[in-house]
Amino acid sequence: MRTDSLIPAQDAHGSDAFGQDHPGLDAAVFDDIQRVWGFDTLRPLQAEAIAAGIAGRDSLVVMPTGGGKSLCYQVPPLAAARAGDTRIDVCVSPLIALMKDQVDGLRTNGYPAASLHSGMTNEERDDVRRAVRSGEVRLLFVSPERLLAPGFDTWLGSVGVRAIAIDEAHCISQWGHDFRPEYRQLKQLRRMFPGVSLHACTATAAPPVRDDIVAQLELIDPLVLVGNFDRPNLIYRIEPRIDGRKQILGVLERHRGDAVIVYCMSRKETEAIAEYLSKEKFNAACYHAGMTSIQRSKVQERFTAEKLDIVVATVAFGMGIDRSNVRAVVHMTIPKSIEHYQQETGRAGRDGLESECVLFHSYADVVKWNSITERSTNEARTRLDDEGADAEAYEALDASVAQGRVQLEAMQRMASGAVCRHRWLVEHFGQRYEPIARESRAGDANGCGACDVCMQEVRMATDSTTVARKLLSAVVRTGQRYGASYVADVVRGAETEEVARRGHASLPTYGALKDDDKKTLTNYIFQLVERGLLARTDDEHPVLVLTVEGHRALRGEMEVALRAPPRGRGRKHATAAAVHGAHEVDASLFDRLRTLRRELATARGVPPYVIFSDATLMEMAARKPQSLNEFAEIKGVGEKKLADLGLTFLRVINE
Secondary structure, three states: OOHHHEEOOOOOOOOEEOOOOOOOOOHHHHHHHHHHHOOOEEOOOHHHHHHHHHHOOOEEEEOOOOOOHHHHHHOHHHHHHHOOOOOEEEEEOOOHHHHHHHHHHHHHOOOOEEEEOOOOOHHHHHHHHHHHHOOOOOEEEEOHHHHOOOOHHHHHHHHOEEEEEEOOHHHHOOOOOOOOHHHHHHHHHHHHOOOOEEEEEEOOOOHHHHHHHHHHHOOOOOEEEEOOOOOOOEEEEEEEOOOHHHHHHHHHHHOOOOEEEEEOOOHHHHHHHHHHHHHOOOOEEEEOOOOOHHHHHHHHHHHHOOOOOEEEEOOOOOOOOOOOOEEEEEEOOOOOOHHHHHHHHOOOOOOOOOEEEEEEEOHHHHHHHHHHHHHHHHHHHHHHHHHOOOHHHHHHHHHHHHHHHHHHHHHHHHHHOOOOHHHHHHHHOOOOOOOOOOOOOOOOOOOOOOEOOOOOOOOEOOOHHHHHHHHHHHHHHOOOOOOHHHHHHHHOOOOOHHHHHOOHHHOOOOOOOOOOOHHHHHHHHHHHHHOOOEEEOOOOOOOEEEOHHHHHHHOOOOOOOOEOOOOOOOOOOOOOHHHHOOOOOOHHHHHHHHHHHHHHHHHHOOOHHHHOOHHHHHHHHHHOOOOHHHHHOOOOOOHHHHHHHHHHHHHHHOO
């Protein structure tokens, strides 16, 4: 990849006003954006990406979820049509749900888009083909399987293809967080469509993944645009998991009635948590790969239609969800990589309003992930043995496993650390973090103002170093033969038969930390493991042993910081300061507008956000437009929505 094609990330907290000098873009392009989407500004890097698409230059666009990457491949077809180009643009999308949502949204805006997928009848597919041939469609969404199906390239060739956009392009890379074998076949595109420009788009891609995308797609002198990975509207909180169910209730009470996604590691856990939340009077349902496709679709449709507040899911849920007003994402266990964490938390606050991301973690999560990796690796080796694979295949497997370990360790360090979460994420993706002023939030003026560390919610245990030395001493005095649970029993002075039988009640460390409960002490022990002061053996029943650094700490040669159990906190409300300026949102009107939106969406058979986003409704509830001209000034109100919906919403606003 040419490094001189990499454009540095711009300020993610502002936008480019129309009228600025954007090489490659004329006034007609901005007219299109205002007319169709109702936007009067562009986000950082959008202009450059759109210009590349219009010029037919290959590109790789990396923007965080909610960063506006879709606009980058949706605008160029309109410019091509104005120039008299009769060819169509194609967008490769991994999921039918994603295609449907994008097409619904574009058509609502008056944009000529369509899709071809396996969920359509033969008659519906024939109608789309006729519309494409007649020039009624400028952007066609297809799956990778459809695009690569025998004969489909011939049909597209007869129509004429101007450009191909590959959405969720990280799926093509074995180093990506969501590798899909069918995406790997897209490397044929350069041969199948010579002379057609290719545009890869993704919301998350570390440098190795970006390089792999460029290589696999054989991009020619691509313009590589990497946006700022910071999501300043997201509040990150990471807490040790002490009582998971009690802790999640604390989060959800702050978001009762809001859209929330809860991620769990296992199918069984999603079912248990969903059942528990339902008993606590939350509108919740589970979602995992073990459910039938009909069951999963029903949950997804209810959530998208705002008839379901909380989805408790495995990682199977996420990519196909385009609900913009998710106000919280909760991880009940540690994700297996920072890439996964960034992608999953990125589902929150896509409308730009303040949203919360909470992670509950335990070292036990790391143990589980390692166990899952070992099992899947053994299964993969068996398959390679059966297939008679060559040495290269085994080397690729080993490299993938090693990469997975590195990624998990990085995620573990982030979870156990007490460093600004925004800074950690941004720097992980190779960017420089620059905090912004947040006058409304307390905490470190030099920090992000939007994470538990910078808002000074992270408490350190009193006399952390002393507590750590007592725990390390207990491990040594019990012979480095026991696990965390037993060591915790010793230091808290538990009167158990096992402790008495082994004579450990007479140790100097017995009861040395009797004022702390077992969950807290166990968490402290795992923090020591995460910091490399203790190690756990790989035996069937793992035991704790001191590391070299652990012996240093025991001798008093270093300080040790331990996090105390988290405190409770009050509700954080989403803010629309960036949306409505000095205007105060009328909460009652906002609720009425949401009800109207839901009714219109149901009648039209589209998700509510296709009608208007929460951010747009909030601006309406703040500015209270009195006429169609004033309504047209609301961000997100394009020409067609003004004509179709303006009077309907004005009636509710002026009631």
